[in-house]
Amino acid sequence: MLRFLFSRLALIVPTFFGITLVAFIFPRILRGDPVLLLAGERGVSPERYAQLQHQFGFDRPLLVQYLEYVWRLLHGDLGQSIATKNPVLHDFAALFPATLELSLFAILFAVILGIPAGILAAVRRGSIFDQLAMSTALAGYSMPIFWWGLLLVIVFSNTLHWTPIDSRIDVMFYFPTVTGFMTVDALLSGQPGAFGSALSHLILPTIVLGTIPLAVIARQTRSAMLEVLSEDYVRTARAKGLPPRRVIGLHALRNAMVPVVTTIGLQVGVLLTGAILTEYIFSWPGIGKWMLDSISERDYPVVQGGLVLIAGLVMLVNITVDVLYGLIDPRIRHA
Amino acid sequence: MRKTRCLVAAAVFVASMSGAAYAQTLVYCSEGSPEGFDPAPYTAGTTFDASSRPIYNRLVQFVPGTSEVGDGLGLAESYDVSEDGLHYTFHLRPGVHFHTTDYFTPTRDLNADDVIFSFERQRDPDNPWYTYTPGITWEYFNSMSMPDLIESVEKIDDLTVRFNLTRPEAPFLADLAMDFASIVSKEYADQLQAAGNMAQFNQRPVGTGPFVFLNYQQDATIRYRANQDYWGTAPQIQNLIFSITVDPAVRAQKLIADECDIMPYPNPADVAMLDADPDITVEQQEGLNVGFLAYNTMQAPFDDPRVRVALNMAINKQAILDAVFQGAGQIAVNPIPPTMWSYDADIPDFPYDPEAARQMLADAGVQNLRMNIWAMPVSRPYNPNARRMAELIQADFAAIGVTADIVTYEWGEYLERSSDPNRDGAVLLGWTGDNGDPDNFLAVLLGCDAVGNANRAQWCNADFDALIQQAKTISDQDERAELYRQAQVIFHEQAPWAPIAHSVVFMPMRNEVQGYVMNPLGLHEFDTVTIAN
Numbered sequence: 010m011l012r013f014l015f016s017r018l019a020l021i022v023p024t025f026f027g028i029t030l031v032a033f034i035f036p037r038i039l040r041g042d043p044v045l046l047l048a049g050e051r052g053v054s055p056e057r058y059a060q061l062q063h064q065f066g067f068d069r070p071l072l073v074q075y076l077e078y079v080w081r082l083l084h085g086d087l088g089q090s091i092a093t094k095n096p097v098l099h100d101f102a103a104l105f106p107a108t109l110e111l112s113l114f115a116i117l118f119a120v121i122l123g124i125p126a127g128i129l130a131a132v133r134r135g136s137i138f139d140q141l142a143m144s145t146a147l148a149g150y151s152m153p154i155f156w157w158g159l160l161l162v163i164v165f166s167n168t169l170h171w172t173p174i175d176s177r178i179d180v181m182f183y184f185p186t187v188t189g190f191m192t193v194d195a196l197l198s199g200q201p202g203a204f205g206s207a208l209s210h211l212i213l214p215t216i217v218l219g220t221i222p223l224a225v226i227a228r229q230t231r232s233a234m235l236e237v238l239s240e241d242y243v244r245t246a247r248a249k250g251l252p253p254r255r256v257i258g259l260h261a262l263r264n265a266m267v268p269v270v271t272t273i274g275l276q277v278g279v280l281l282t283g284a285i286l287t288e289y290i291f292s293w294p295g296i297g298k299w300m301l302d303s304i305s306e307r308d309y310p311v312v313q314g315g316l317v318l319i320a321g322l323v324m325l326v327n328i329t330v331d332v333l334y335g336l337i338d339p340r341i342r343h344a
Numbered sequence: 345m346r347k348t349r350c351l352v353a354a355a356v357f358v359a360s361m362s363g364a365a366y367a368q369t370l371v372y373c374s375e376g377s378p379e380g381f382d383p384a385p386y387t388a389g390t391t392f393d394a395s396s397r398p399i400y401n402r403l404v405q406f407v408p409g410t411s412e413v414g415d416g417l418g419l420a421e422s423y424d425v426s427e428d429g430l431h432y433t434f435h436l437r438p439g440v441h442f443h444t445t446d447y448f449t450p451t452r453d454l455n456a457d458d459v460i461f462s463f464e465r466q467r468d469p470d471n472p473w474y475t476y477t478p479g480i481t482w483e484y485f486n487s488m489s490m491p492d493l494i495e496s497v498e499k500i501d502d503l504t505v506r507f508n509l510t511r512p513e514a515p516f517l518a519d520l521a522m523d524f525a526s527i528v529s530k531e532y533a534d535q536l537q538a539a540g541n542m543a544q545f546n547q548r549p550v551g552t553g554p555f556v557f558l559n560y561q562q563d564a565t566i567r568y569r570a571n572q573d574y575w576g577t578a579p580q581i582q583n584l585i586f587s588i589t590v591d592p593a594v595r596a597q598k599l600i601a602d603e604c605d606i607m608p609y610p611n612p613a614d615v616a617m618l619d620a621d622p623d624i625t626v627e628q629q630e631g632l633n634v635g636f637l638a639y640n641t642m643q644a645p646f647d648d649p650r651v652r653v654a655l656n657m658a659i660n661k662q663a664i665l666d667a668v669f670q671g672a673g674q675i676a677v678n679p680i681p682p683t684m685w686s687y688d689a690d691i692p693d694f695p696y697d698p699e700a701a702r703q704m705l706a707d708a709g710v711q712n713l714r715m716n717i718w719a720m721p722v723s724r725p726y727n728p729n730a731r732r733m734a735e736l737i738q739a740d741f742a743a744i745g746v747t748a749d750i751v752t753y754e755w756g757e758y759l760e761r762s763s764d765p766n767r768d769g770a771v772l773l774g775w776t777g778d779n780g781d782p783d784n785f786l787a788v789l790l791g792c793d794a795v796g797n798a799n800r801a802q803w804c805n806a807d808f809d810a811l812i813q814q815a816k817t818i819s820d821q822d823e824r825a826e827l828y829r830q831a832q833v834i835f836h837e838q839a840p841w842a843p844i845a846h847s848v849v850f851m852p853m854r855n856e857v858q859g860y861v862m863n864p865l866g867l868h869e870f871d872t873v874t875i876a877n
Binding site: 039041042043045046047048049050051052053054055057061064065089090091092093094095096100103104107166167170173174175176177180181183186289292294295298299305306307 | 369371379380385387477478479480481483486487543546547558559561562563564565567585587588589590591594597598601603754755756757759760763773774775788794796797798
């Protein structure tokens with residue numbers, strides 16, 4: 010198992026350097042100068058421009074800038090935002106819990122609904138439920154997030170007034186941030202109504218962000234279950250008279266889970282991408298808007314730092330999924 | 345201990361949210377997040393709304409609802425200006441307390457040391473606060489030429505401070521009323537420096553203003569409580585909450601749903617809907633701004649004033665006002681807005697006359713002209729839809745035989761390329777005033793020093809420049825106004841721009857919100873607001 014783990018971890022090093030290179034080059038390919046953006050319509054004199062270029066280190070050769078950036082990165086310094094002057098890590102740490110909370114709720118929503126729907130569709134293959142579930146999944150998979158989000162807001166927030174329009178909690182609730190998870194902090198605060206308010210604010214963003222993963226997980230579960238259910242050992246288990254619940258729950262499901270876990274792992278990248286749009290629609294104070302703003306402001310340290318942190322997280326999740334494979338299916342770690 | 349204090353503060357806030365106090369909470373759906381809470385390093389109005397306006401004061405301040413500096417409205421009870429205009433002496437108001445918060449308790453009142461510190465940290469590269477956080481720059485201080493202008497700031501006594509200037513500068517008082525000149529606490533700075541935690545200065549502010557900072561949840565909410573110790577009239581509301589809502593359509597929906605009490609910058613298309621809502625009042629004010637089309641006067645054929653005037657006469661400004669501003673604005677004639685002192689109302693606009701324009705172009709020897717019109721990629725109060733404006737001008741020019749191609753770039757690139765003296769065609773851009781002084785429009789946008797920079801027309805006219813430079817050195821406002829009027833006449837004759845429009849700024853609010861005073865500089869202040877039950 011350790012050897013398996015090391016082989017996976019060894020892959021991180023070249024991937025990490027690849028990411029730093031992309032994160033460094035990407036904002037510099039885009040035209041637009043952060044110093045001029047800082048000055049806006051007013052402009053900036055050539056002397057002041059040169060002074061600011063020097064202060065931000067943009068006047069040095071690109072290779073020197075890159076090597077210095079990697080060196081600082083290896084020491085845990087992601088630099089300072091040009092716009093806010095805050096350390097990138099500070100802003101990320103302040104905003105990421107909101108994105109993480111939303112992503113967790115979305116993946117929970119997708120798993121809790123997607124796996125049972127996939128199992129049922131497989132067990133009752135060809136039934137109305139199967140056809141309905143798979144058609145809905147296809148529609149969910151094809152739905153543009155922005156359109157879907159706005160539709161839900163118009164129907165449930167603006168028209169029916171069932172759900173709040175945006176943000177994480179009613180502004181009248183105020184308590185110190187302990188975990189950064191609004192639902193948890195609301196519970197810890199002990200304020201009546203706070204937890205309910207935090208939950209109600211999660212409903213629409215969770216549905217919007219969780220729709221695509223839900224569709225993917227449901228389809229993947231169905232297909233994996235169908236494959237496993239046709240295996241000889243399942244037929245044998247049935248022939249031996251085991252109850253259907255035991256055949257499906259114990260013999261079929263565990264083996265069908267390998268591709269499903271892979272799919273769930275891959276959805277993390279999808280969730281973080283989707284979170285950017287979802288956060289914009291619901292004024293959700295996570296890293297999505299922060300990243301978008303940094304690109305339009307050519308705030309190099311934030312773009313670089315954000316990309317590295319997000320890519321690092323996706324890598325971490327993928328490694329975890331790889332390790333989970335090994336646990337679920339011992340053949341993989343010995344392969 | 346710190347955590348306990350925080351919890352206590354939170355409990356006090358929550359307790360104050362009940363009953364009558366709840367009704368005295370104003371929720372402002374702001375349009376964006378502040379970059380920080382120390383106003384001096386920043387230039388965005390959104391940041392000033394959240395920092396300098398509620399939390400800080402300045403030595404001198406604008407009369408509410410105007411862009412004129414009022415006597416005795418700021419932290420200086422009075423001031424004297426020397427005969428030669430080189431020395432400004434300010435007499436500070438006694439008994440002004442800095443905010444007491446859960447992270448700072450002042451031991452003394454405001455004094456001259458605070459004023460000197462507030463400027464020295466921006467002026468002196470050797471001051472440890474000059475670079476108190478990496479990457480910090482003092483953009484407004486620099487762009488208002490303060491490093492060259494201020495020779496020294498000296499303490500006469502605890503309550504008297506003198507600014508010595510290198511040259512007479514009439515707009516200096518207006519400059520001091522700007523947000524970068526907010527007065528911060530030296531005692532708080534010293535405490536943070538001793539603790540090695542200077543970055544907190546920008547995150548947990550301490551000022552003398554009408555509201556005390558409580559908490560900022562990044563990109564979500566900012567909370568303040570009323571400063572009951574305020575040296576001026578204490579705010580009527582007890583709590584102020586900024587609910588950050590970036591999308592204007594969502595802000596409008598939240599206002600309708602009573603999730604906020606007041607909002608800035610509605611979509612022009614939403615104004616009629618909001619105005620029709622019986623629970624909502626839409627206040628409006630002429631913005632201190634101008635949107636324009638700047639020709640590159642260094643490039644032929646735009647170096648010929650006859651060509652520029654001909655093109656100006658081809659533009660149907662009323663159609664632009666109707667289509668782009670939804671009628672919410674005023675046709676621009678001069679480079680400064682009509683609400684600004686020294687505006688010359690006697691200058692007539694060029695008539696919209698395509699036939700005469702075509703003839704003028706022919707007289708100037710221009711045939712088959714092909715040019716670029718630059719359309720900004722962003723929306724601004726002075727130009728909510730530059731693409732649409734460019735299309736209308738393109739059609740107007742086509743009517744006189746001029747072929748115009750519309751070009752646009754990403755905003756940073758647009759700003760960069762449009763400043764280039766070798767740039768082609770004509771650029772759509774605009775300006776919102778910083779301090780209500782005509783110099784802030786005429787010198788910044790049309791002065792010879794600004795060529796290759798904010799002067800997008802690349803226009804350097806010796807007579808015009810001499811007038812605005814002379815006006816800077818005179819303290820008498822009537823004399824200055826006369827010089828600026830003469831400068832506007834030259835501008836009109838030379839036509840380096842086609843001034844397009846001055847927009848109207850809307851501020852929708854729930855009917856319960858009373859006493860809100862709109863600020864012509866586009867900032868938002870809530871110390872005069874009351875909430876009717």
